[in-house]
Amino acid sequence: MSDLTLKVDNLHVHFPTPAGVVKAVNGVTFTLRQRERLGLVGESGSGKTTTALALMRLLAPPARIPHGSMILDGVDLLALSEEKMRQARFAEISMVPQGAMNSLNPVMRIRSQFVELFQAHGQFTSSSDIDARIASLLEQVGLNPSVAGMFPHELSGGMKQRVCIAMAVALRPKVIIADEPTSALDVVVQRQVMETLGRVQEALGATVILVGHDMGLMAQFVDRIGVMYAGRLVEVGPVRTIFRTPKHPYTQMLIASIPTLEQKKLFKGIPGVAPSLLNPPSGCPFHVRCDQRLEHCSRIVPDSIALSPDHWVACHLYPKEEHHDQPA
Ligand code: SF4
Numbered sequence: 415m416s417d418l419t420l421k422v423d424n425l426h427v428h429f430p431t432p433a434g435v436v437k438a439v440n441g442v443t444f445t446l447r448q449r450e451r452l453g454l455v456g457e458s459g460s461g462k463t464t465t466a467l468a469l470m471r472l473l474a475p476p477a478r479i480p481h482g483s484m485i486l487d488g489v490d491l492l493a494l495s496e497e498k499m500r501q502a503r504f505a506e507i508s509m510v511p512q513g514a515m516n517s518l519n520p521v522m523r524i525r526s527q528f529v530e531l532f533q534a535h536g537q538f539t540s541s542s543d544i545d546a547r548i549a550s551l552l553e554q555v556g557l558n559p560s561v562a563g564m565f566p567h568e569l570s571g572g573m574k575q576r577v578c579i580a581m582a583v584a585l586r587p588k589v590i591i592a593d594e595p596t597s598a599l600d601v602v603v604q605r606q607v608m609e610t611l612g613r614v615q616e617a618l619g620a621t622v623i624l625v626g627h628d629m630g631l632m633a634q635f636v637d638r639i640g641v642m643y644a645g646r647l648v649e650v651g652p653v654r655t656i657f658r659t660p661k662h663p664y665t666q667m668l669i670a671s672i673p674t675l676e677q678k679k680l681f682k683g684i685p686g687v688a689p690s691l692l693n694p695p696s697g698c699p700f701h702v703r704c705d706q707r708l709e710h711c712s713r714i715v716p717d718s719i720a721l722s723p724d725h726w727v728a729c730h731l732y733p734k735e736e737h738h739d740q741p742a
Contacts, residue, residue, distance in 0.1 A: 417448040419621045420469075420507075420589055425482035427461070427468050427645075436691045438464040438477075440645035443718070446589070451615070451622045453632040453653070455668070456642035457688050462625045463512070465642070466591045469623070470509050471499050487588060505535060508587035510578050510611070512594045517578060518566040524548075524577055525562040528584065535585055551580040554617070555610050572603035576610055583614050590615060593625040608635055629672050633657060638724070641665045644689050644699035647718070651725035661727045663706045698730065706731060 427439035439461045446452055454462040467473050469484055471491060484491040486506055494502060503509075511517040519527055528548045532538045549559035555576040566574055575595060582590055592611060596604035612635065615622050624636055632639055633653060640650040641662065649662040660666045667684045686703035689695050695702050701711040708730050719734050720726040 419448045419450075419487060420446040421483075421485040422465075422469070423483045423485070425465065425468060425484065426480050427464050427473065427477055428480055429477050431692070434692050437694065438645050438691055439468060442482075442642075442645075442647050444640055444647060444650060446621050446623070448588070448621055449616070449619055450638065451612075451624060451636040453624045453626065453636035453639045454642060455627055455629065455632060455639060457627065457684075459688050459691065460642040461645040461691075462642045463593055464645075466509065466593050466623065466625050469589075469591060470503060470507060472503075472509075501535065504531060504582070504587060505585040506587055507589040507591070508582040508585070510575070510582045510590065510592040510595045513598055518574060520566050523563055523565055524552075524569075527577075528562070528581065531581060531584060537585070547584075551584055552577075554583075554614055555580045556606070570603075571599050572607055575599065575603075575607050579607070579611055579614060583618055583620070586618055587620060589621045589623065590618075591623045591625065594627075595624075596628075596631070597626070604631070611635075629668065641668065644694055645691055646699065646728065648700070648729065649725075649727045651721075651727075655725050661721060661725075661732065662700075662729050663704045663731075664700050698728075 423443050425439055425442040426437065429436040429438055442465055444452070454465065456462050464473070468479055469491070479492060482492065491499065491502065491507070525548055529538065529544060532544060538544060548562050552559050552561050557573060557576050561569065561573065561577065569577065595611065596607050599607060608631065611622070624632065626632065636653055638650060639653050639656045640647050641664065642648070643664050649656065649660065649665045656665060657669060660669050671683055684703065689699055689702065695712070697712040697714050698704070698716050701707045704711065711730055714730070716728045716730045717734055718726050718728040719732055721732060
């Protein structure tokens with residue numbers, strides 16, 4: 415049996431606006447195997463959260479997905495009816511949302527929020543059974559079962575985020591998407607929450623997509639990194655390769671901008687601003703900011719090419735004829 419979990423192919427997300435179509439995600443392709451952890455990184459507006467919401471099919475109208483497929487264990491999520499997709503959420507693919515503070519219902523006790531989730535998926539048996547399941551889930555994320563009787567406002571930020579993790583894994587999904595799950599937490603709690611997520615993922619044998627821009631967090635948590643720029647995946651590779659030998663000029667700048675304790679140097683940002691996705695630049699979308707651009711970069715969009723079976727990049731510095739095609 416293949417351990418392939420998720421294959422996203424040529425995914426596009428468009429937002430029609432009065433001024434034109436915003437192409438927020440533009441041909442994203444990647445494959446995730448079971449138990450793998452992929453980090454999606456990039457500046458604000460690079461399309462990483464939109465990609466995550468597209469995978470959950472939770473994009474708010476008028477967003478639409480004009481092209482692409484998202485195959486999860488042989489099933490194209492884009493081809494599912496609304497009702498089938500509702501059933502697939504939490505049970506097959508789940509999300510730990512950004513900002514747990516706002517994602518829990520403030521007027522419902524934690525227990526009731528779990529009960530609602532189980533009922534929505536036809537999994538309510540008896541009260542005692544449900545209470546045992548909730549207690550076990552809360553313990554799994556390091557919380558006392560008594561938290562079930564509390565309201566969200568009685569919990570700290572870290573506790574709320576753990577409740578969100580417990581809810582995200584309650585129906586044993588194959589894929590967990592975590593969208594900046596620790597952005598509002600202090601560093602100690604951040605670490606605890608990430609450890610919790612990692613532990614729960616391993617227990618489930620699930621795959622994780624971690625969305626964020628904290629490269630330090632990525633380095634500690636993920637196996638592979640996908641770097642997004644202007645709605646495209648511009649480089650994907652094993653985390654060590656990306657940190658040690660980044661190939662795409664944008665990835666190189668991202669890595670160079672990470673402050674370290676050892677090196678006292680001036681903070682080096684990335685010059686320029688992210689491009690408009692309404693009127694993106696022609697050719698390579700990074701050419702306006704790129705310090706290595708070639709003559710044809712402003713005219714021709716670079717294809718993704720594989721530098722090795724698990725490392726690929728979309729940049730004209732690496733001519734296609736010298737490399738293999740992008741891995742399936
Ligand atoms: Fe720079 Fe050209 Fe590569 Fe784009 S394709 S990142 S402009 S070298």
